[in-house]
Amino acid sequence: MTPPRQLHLNAFLMSTGHHEASWRLPESNSHAGTDVAHFQRLAQTAERGKLDSIFFADSPVLHGNVAQRPYGGLEPTVLLAAIAAVTERIGLIATASTTYNEPYNLARRFASVDQISGGRAGWNVVTTAGDAAAKNFSLAGQPAHSQRYERAAEFLDVAKKLWNSWEDDAIVADKAAGVWADSSRVHPANHRGTHFQVEGALDVPRSAQGHPVIVQAGSSENGKDFAARYAEAVFTAHQTLADAQAFYSDLLQRTAAAGRDPDSIKILPGIVPVIGSTEEESLRLERELDELILPEHARNQLAGLLRVSPESLQLDAQLPDGLLSEDEIEGAKSRYTLIVNLARRERLTVRQLIGRLGGGRGHRTFSGTPEQVADAIQGWFQAGAADGFNIMPPVLPSGLETFVDQVVPILQDRGLFRREYTGQTLREHFGLAKPANSFERVPQPA
């Protein structure tokens, strides 16, 4: 009997959790965002659950109104390095922007995290939406969506050249002869492109997994094409099974059309599991959280997402007419469409929509017992909608602990999820091949 296909599970970590009111719970750590020990313990919990990886979102800007909820925190590549030091196996994925970084710097930093962790690093590539970030980098506003994606593509091409600078066996370390490396196996990038000219080799040798796993999370048309070309794991947000299935098969087709094996990309929709020992308890926890949402703050946030004035949104009315189309939006395009469609489809008032978004900002919120959460995961997984899930606990650390201690064992008992790690690197956890080195001389048959 063939063992069933295996799930991939990532824990998406955010200070006190994904529910925007989680910080107001009595047990929540008010300084969680800058508390490295908090994140180290979360990573150890995820590792105890044999999860594939943990993940941090990022944008180089202080978003939102700090009066109304915690914002800010730690830059994720340095945070991952501090977590690498206290974990052994779990994959470590950080977000970083191709719009506001230089490829040499970023390729180098991710290569270093990959070395420090023994090949456990992943990079969630983002182009960073919003004028606020642009204004921290001497720009008047954000570059256009298509321009950001064009730069991102060239950025990835440069990063890959840099990660291939050193062949795996370049370091020969012949002390007697005084030869440290075989310099014919260390290659300059020699990149001359539209956005970047990068001449030299990277100063970090190639890691155990070749290079960090490339993750992507944008679901716009540009985003999906980018994912098909470069991504090895994709985080995505869907409210319905049909939407998730359509996205899944569309992305596999695009990946094949880009000349890649569809098995070389893993698709993980987000899920916000609100777990109770009974259905009632899970609904009570969900209500408790929703009641802590500050409606004015949430309305301001929603107005920002929809590019309308807060006053145009009436809490007890549906969304106004005349909203922009996705084409007119210059960032977070697919999230915009998801929210508008959700509101229209279910005829939600602004207040109801805020409740639905408060837990997961557009990701699927699912309340239930551990058994029901496992069923929800298995259902989408086996219906061709996912290779696994991006777990977004509404409250941290408790939501991750409950997931690891109560949901993971059910998935293990059903034969859907590993009981022990079988590999060392993030690539091995995700079932991804180590990429070939583009510079490596393939021996020719005689």
Add this chain to the structure above:
Amino acid sequence: MTPPRQLHLNAFLMSTGHHEASWRLPESNSHAGTDVAHFQRLAQTAERGKLDSIFFADSPVLHGNVAQRPYGGLEPTVLLAAIAAVTERIGLIATASTTYNEPYNLARRFASVDQISGGRAGWNVVTTAGDAAAKNFSLAGQPAHSQRYERAAEFLDVAKKLWNSWEDDAIVADKAAGVWADSSRVHPANHRGTHFQVEGALDVPRSAQGHPVIVQAGSSENGKDFAARYAEAVFTAHQTLADAQAFYSDLLQRTAAAGRDPDSIKILPGIVPVIGSTEEESLRLERELDELILPEHARNQLAGLLRVSPESLQLDAQLPDGLLSEDEIEGAKSRYTLIVNLARRERLTVRQLIGRLGGGRGHRTFSGTPEQVADAIQGWFQAGAADGFNIMPPVLPSGLETFVDQVVPILQDRGLFRREYTGQTLREHFGLAKPANSFERVPQPA
């Protein structure tokens, strides 16, 4: 009786050590440069010795010929984060370039390391000499020396504004009222300058020591003026006591002229201690290392530093006439002058000069017993040449272990160096005050 003035000691760490042939010793780890455990153990050794700090140099480029000795390694801010996770007290100083970074990114990353380490971070500010680095960042060659320092000064101004974005008590965390931070105590940078426009507040709250300690290591005229204005610790290289004394008093005068308390800057010359249990043993170790130097490689390096062709340097002759003056050099100016003066003053042949530079690249190499090394340190310290030393072990880990186990106890017995840490932050170790927050509203007397 007043206790004597206290020494400050920093350990400058480099893969297998500062002697360029150290990697060829039988016991040296050929992969030390990318081995995080190697550096974590070194940091723990330095912490066992109650040293103020450890330090990593950096340049975003693969320097030199990897055939001839190890080059490359780990990006130092992520390396420091991994070290912070396994240490408690030791200060953590990384080098980063103002020429090839954006202030928002770098201020954020150092602020994050400062948070992760509980206020133990330091930033060695460099402007990065050399065309090779420039060519990794879409430039044809390096910007002029003065232009790099102009940008560096504005970079520091922006970084300080960003580090002051959050007042110390900005986070009020009133869960009942739903107020997380007092937004009147979080300030946008609003920087509009020549090189940078940075609008927003940093997304990392202020650290336990206010902001990372600013370190500087350039000794050109521009470098010394920059240090006088911004630096809180200075690494420098001198071969003679007279040069070190002249530098020390000159820099204190410049610091006072810049309107700062001369006590707010600590000056640490580099020393390469070759330690043996007898004088003979230390000289034997020095000879053993020097004999492992590859003369052709060292001649190429020296030729690069002197901006001449390797063929113009005869191993058994003195330096040729007609070398450039410091004014004509566009990077590492003061190191250039130091090397030329050393060779001329002591009438060294190229081969002898190579031997002198091989151990410490222009820093003072001192061979002797632990007692003699302690004497050398005490001598300069009490002769107005130093506030402490930048210890550059020729071989790692052994050179640091010997220093910590055999030299530090002598300095402690002489009452010159702490037996236990008295503070938690790097600023406390260095005896530097926590900087005031420029945005803080000072209460007015009634």
